[in-house]
Amino acid sequence: MGLPSINLVSPANQVNLTVTISPFDAIYSDNTNQLIASSVKFEIDTVSTFDSSNKITSEYLNVKHNTTCRVATMLSNGTWYWRVTAINASGTTVSQTQSLTISQVLKRAFSFYENIGKLDSWANKRVLAFYENIAKLNLWPRKRTIALYENVAKANIWTDQRALYEYENITSDPPFPFVERLSTTRASEGTIVTIYGNGFGSKSEADPLNADRTARGYGGYVYLGTQLCNVISWSWEKIVFQIPQEAESGAVKVALTVPDPPGVRYSNVIGMEVYDAEPADDIGIELFVCDKNNPNSILCQLDGAKSKSFQVLLNNPGSGKFSISRYDEKGGSRDYVTDQNLILCRLDGIDLFKWIIETRRPSYVDDSEQQMIEVSGRGVLSLLDRAVVYPEGMPHPVTLERTFKDAHGGAILRQLLLEAQQRGCLTGIVIDWSADSDTLGNPFEDSTTLSFHSGTPLSQVATKLSEGMGLFDLEMTPTLHLKLYKAKGADKYDTVKYRPGQAIVKLQNQSDSSNMTNALLVEGESGSLIETAHPTSQTDWGRREGYLQARNIPSDWAKLQDYGQLFLRNAAQVSWGIQGTVIKFIDSDGNKLKPFETFMMGDWIGWYIPPEGSDIDGFDGKVRVKGITCEEDEAGALSYVLELNNIMLEHEIRMNQIVERMSMFTQNSPLSTPATESPAGVSHNHTHSMLLGLNSDDHPQYYNAERHAADLHSSIQRVSSLKRTGANALTGDVTLAAGTNVSISQNDEQKTITISASGSGGISYANPIDVPPSNPHTKDDEFDDTAMDSKWSWINQGTSTWVENGRYGAIDLLSGGDHTRLLVQTAPAGDFTSTAKIIISGPKLNYFNFGICLYNSANGKRIIFGKCNRDNYSGMQAIKFTSNTAYSSDAYLNGGWDSNFIYVRVRKVGISYYLEMSIDGDFWWQIFTETIANFLSAISHVGIGYFRNNSNGVTYKGRCDWFRITEP
Numbered sequence: 001m002g003l004p005s006i007n008l009v010s011p012a013n014q015v016n017l018t019v020t021i022s023p024f025d026a027i028y029s030d031n032t033n034q035l036i037a038s039s040v041k042f043e044i045d046t047v048s049t050f051d052s053s054n055k056i057t058s059e060y061l062n063v064k065h066n067t068t069c070r071v072a073t074m075l076s077n078g079t080w081y082w083r084v085t086a087i088n089a090s091g092t093t094v095s096q097t098q099s100l101t102i103s104q105v106l107k108r109a110f111s112f113y114e115n116i117g118k119l120d121s122w123a124n125k126r127v128l129a130f131y132e133n134i135a136k137l138n139l140w141p142r143k144r145t146i147a148l149y150e151n152v153a154k155a156n157i158w159t160d161q162r163a164l165y166e167y168e169n170i171t172s173d174p175p176f177p178f179v180e181r182l183s184t185t186r187a188s189e190g191t192i193v194t195i196y197g198n199g200f201g202s203k204s205e206a207d208p209l210n211a212d213r214t215a216r217g218y219g220g221y222v223y224l225g226t227q228l229c230n231v232i233s234w235s236w237e238k239i240v241f242q243i244p245q246e247a248e249s250g251a252v253k254v255a256l257t258v259p260d261p262p263g264v265r266y267s268n269v270i271g272m273e274v275y276d277a278e279p280a281d282d283i284g285i286e287l288f289v290c291d292k293n294n295p296n297s298i299l300c301q302l303d304g305a306k307s308k309s310f311q312v313l314l315n316n317p318g319s320g321k322f323s324i325s326r327y328d329e330k331g332g333s334r335d336y337v338t339d340q341n342l343i344l345c346r347l348d349g350i351d352l353f354k355w356i357i358e359t360r361r362p363s364y365v366d367d368s369e370q371q372m373i374e375v376s377g378r379g380v381l382s383l384l385d386r387a388v389v390y391p392e393g394m395p396h397p398v399t400l401e402r403t404f405k406d407a408h409g410g411a412i413l414r415q416l417l418l419e420a421q422q423r424g425c426l427t428g429i430v431i432d433w434s435a436d437s438d439t440l441g442n443p444f445e446d447s448t449t450l451s452f453h454s455g456t457p458l459s460q461v462a463t464k465l466s467e468g469m470g471l472f473d474l475e476m477t478p479t480l481h482l483k484l485y486k487a488k489g490a491d492k493y494d495t496v497k498y499r500p501g502q503a504i505v506k507l508q509n510q511s512d513s514s515n516m517t518n519a520l521l522v523e524g525e526s527g528s529l530i531e532t533a534h535p536t537s538q539t540d541w542g543r544r545e546g547y548l549q550a551r552n553i554p555s556d557w558a559k560l561q562d563y564g565q566l567f568l569r570n571a572a573q574v575s576w577g578i579q580g581t582v583i584k585f586i587d588s589d590g591n592k593l594k595p596f597e598t599f600m601m602g603d604w605i606g607w608y609i610p611p612e613g614s615d616i617d618g619f620d621g622k623v624r625v626k627g628i629t630c631e632e633d634e635a636g637a638l639s640y641v642l643e644l645n646n647i648m649l650e651h652e653i654r655m656n657q658i659v660e661r662m663s664m665f666t667q668n669s670p671l672s673t674p675a676t677e678s679p680a681g682v683s684h685n686h687t688h689s690m691l692l693g694l695n696s697d698d699h700p701q702y703y704n705a706e707r708h709a710a711d712l713h714s715s716i717q718r719v720s721s722l723k724r725t726g727a728n729a730l731t732g733d734v735t736l737a738a739g740t741n742v743s744i745s746q747n748d749e750q751k752t753i754t755i756s757a758s759g760s761g762g763i764s765y766a767n768p769i770d771v772p773p774s775n776p777h778t779k780d781d782e783f784d785d786t787a788m789d790s791k792w793s794w795i796n797q798g799t800s801t802w803v804e805n806g807r808y809g810a811i812d813l814l815s816g817g818d819h820t821r822l823l824v825q826t827a828p829a830g831d832f833t834s835t836a837k838i839i840i841s842g843p844k845l846n847y848f849n850f851g852i853c854l855y856n857s858a859n860g861k862r863i864i865f866g867k868c869n870r871d872n873y874s875g876m877q878a879i880k881f882t883s884n885t886a887y888s889s890d891a892y893l894n895g896g897w898d899s900n901f902i903y904v905r906v907r908k909v910g911i912s913y914y915l916e917m918s919i920d921g922d923f924w925w926q927i928f929t930e931t932i933a934n935f936l937s938a939i940s941h942v943g944i945g946y947f948r949n950n951s952n953g954v955t956y957k958g959r960c961d962w963f964r965i966t967e968p
Helices: 156-160 380-386 409-422 458-468 537-541 557-571 647-663 705-710
Strands: 004-010 015-017 021-030 037-045 056-063 067-074 078-088 093-102 178-182 186-188 192-198 220-224 230-234 238-242 250-256 270-275 285-291 294-301 306-313 316-325 342-347 350-356 359-362 372-378 401-407 448-453 473-476 481-485 504-512 519-523 529-533 545-549 575-582 604-609 619-632 638-646 742-747 752-757 793-795 802-804 809-813 816-826 832-841 848-855 862-870 873-881 887-894 902-909 912-918 924-931 941-950 956-966
Touching (some): 004 078, 021 037, 037 067, 056 067, 178 250, 178 270, 192 250, 220 230, 220 238, 306 350, 316 342, 316 350, 316 380, 350 380, 380 458, 401 409, 409 458, 448 458, 519 557, 529 557, 545 557, 793 941, 809 848, 809 941, 848 902, 848 956, 862 941, 873 924, 941 956
Parallel strands (some): 186 270, 519 545
Antiparallel strands (some): 004 021, 021 067, 037 056, 037 078, 178 192, 192 238, 220 250, 230 238, 285 294, 306 316, 306 619, 316 372, 401 448, 473 481, 504 575, 519 529, 575 638, 619 638, 793 816, 816 941, 832 902, 848 941, 862 873, 873 887, 902 912
């Protein structure tokens, strides 16, 4: 049986604390048989019976003998009791209880908007707040603010930055201005722009004491960077202003200046890209030669150039080409058309692109006797090839790895670029962003830890952080200003839509199987090695083996398997993209559809291809512009080739970027292999920008025996033994309790690594959406206990069961003909969103699905939306039943998500509902929508459930990790 015991270490019994957050430490031990504790449960409450609404619970599972468990939580004033209960593997239970007092803590507010009583000095203003919000003393004695966790109420010197808050937050006077969005984030000088948001005041004039608060003004101004803008109109929720003629790209913000105190209050910022002027039509491509020693100095114009074209690519250098006769006065001169001089491409009077002359191919004999010279090269972003990562401490570096910890990706690239310029490289390039914000002034939010091997070209660093990890987009302007955007592009779907006969003259759905890998050896830290394979690709394409090295992935079988499988999700499939050629620039309604004018790189536009022949689907959707090639023929007519990614491909790219963030390690490993063909116009498939291959130097995708034999990994420190402090070396398994946070420190002199438990116990989450909400809805269920909550009701339970294990709930999918079984709650009366994280287990056989459901108790109709299996098929399904067993109709989306968790959600908006899915809980796409009246008539209940039509006698399982409801 064992003899378990619990020792409550801290805080001491009946202690008086004056801190807001207190850690609770308890040691579990079983000195007799050293049995594992199946559960160690913390309970913290304001009553000794531990049954009040203030109760806080946290649980550890499978805790080893002599393990310290910790819970940290926020407590308010008063007496608190805490109890820790442990159950060992034999079922023996032990429990200990203590108490403490919290005093002199500034109370935090948590309340609904309607229920705030007004007392004493708080009579003027009250507040709706989340628990993270901090009441202010001294400078802020009477006001509170509604805030998300990122937000801190600002007063006086705190006014330089603002963060998110909700619309109802205009309870302060003066208010906090909040900019929600701009009517456009790209415009020329003189353009009229609208700011949408709230908290601006009724007018820009200073009128803070008006008896009618809704008519008050607070001395408002609009800034673009440091430039003051002309305001055309002003209201609480909308400001219309004009971009000054002398303005440059920068951050738009609103400032309220009265009364004082509290003084100036600035809004949050949104970046605005300002360009010089609107392009003119019918000028075509003009080429100018620029001096390689002074790249912004024009030497001459190439009037005799033919077959002119250039290719602009997002986060890649792009390329350019032209041909010119050797007899041309300028084209034949080596003073002008010579290696490393630059070519400026001017389109319709606007400088758009600059490339470097890298290749000259003269033809001394041709039919026309023109002796044409073909000239080509890459865009100026390729200048980053000329600098590499240097180790720290030159000329005597300690390590060849350049490591950055908890830094912004943009700050990392900026630091390496500045260091290169200090060494004399990259002269003439202007780094157009700061360590804290992008080119437009948008603040960075990422925190990145990764390393680069010395000698890695800075072009590969840029590719890694942009295309590889998705931290930003890069652009090098013709004036050699290197610009960085947190996300480049705007949604132009409503205004730009290409259709055959109007603009599209050619379309290709490109595919590429050259870099396919479906069986993988994955090497983790300390030389650990596992094998993983794609479940279906080998059937279609045969076995194609590869090698993936990620030294920052721990030597854990499951983690290496996950990393390898995420890699194989795309590497094991044929990559694809869309390419379209357009020559007409006006649609049937007279709207302009011209690249570089009505839309730019990174924008989302509409693309429509009707079904035809054996293609019964066609294409009608939103695509992102990833590349534009502009060509001019002999007659001077322009055509454009657009490289496009649709929403699904963009999502897959983002998933690959998550894979890269798991590794956080490069060593000369670019994530994309952009097309190197010049001249431009050659097809460039942007799926090469996905994680299809790692560099063959220190991060080879394919095993290289010679290189691997020569690499003794001598620079990698290895652990030779483990021992407890002051003890001999340990033998056998060494295990840390699940959920325990640890700290790791290294002593280079003694050549030791110390691992110790630290911080609060808890759970790490793969995706932010998995973090339980701090203010849960009453209908939410995290399934973190072992019994079904009473708020759930069965619809047609039969013999099916629902089991919870403290981490998730699982339902039996019973064998049988057409039937449904649901677990439901009463649906909110108004609009709502219901979200769940699910997975289904079972073979690809006809037919079953599991997911989120909608139900109408008045007529028995229901819809189940989730993961489904049928014969040789795995995907998403929305299925309708008119009763427990009466099938109506369904819709499928083939996704091939065989072993991945899926996030599903239902949004009820007005008279319609929308069924949507996501793989990461961040990027969602819509699967199905219709009006509620079309089938259900009404929605009385919402929940989870399954459908099955399979009588093979085998019970399958549906798992749900959590279920949540939000209301606007």
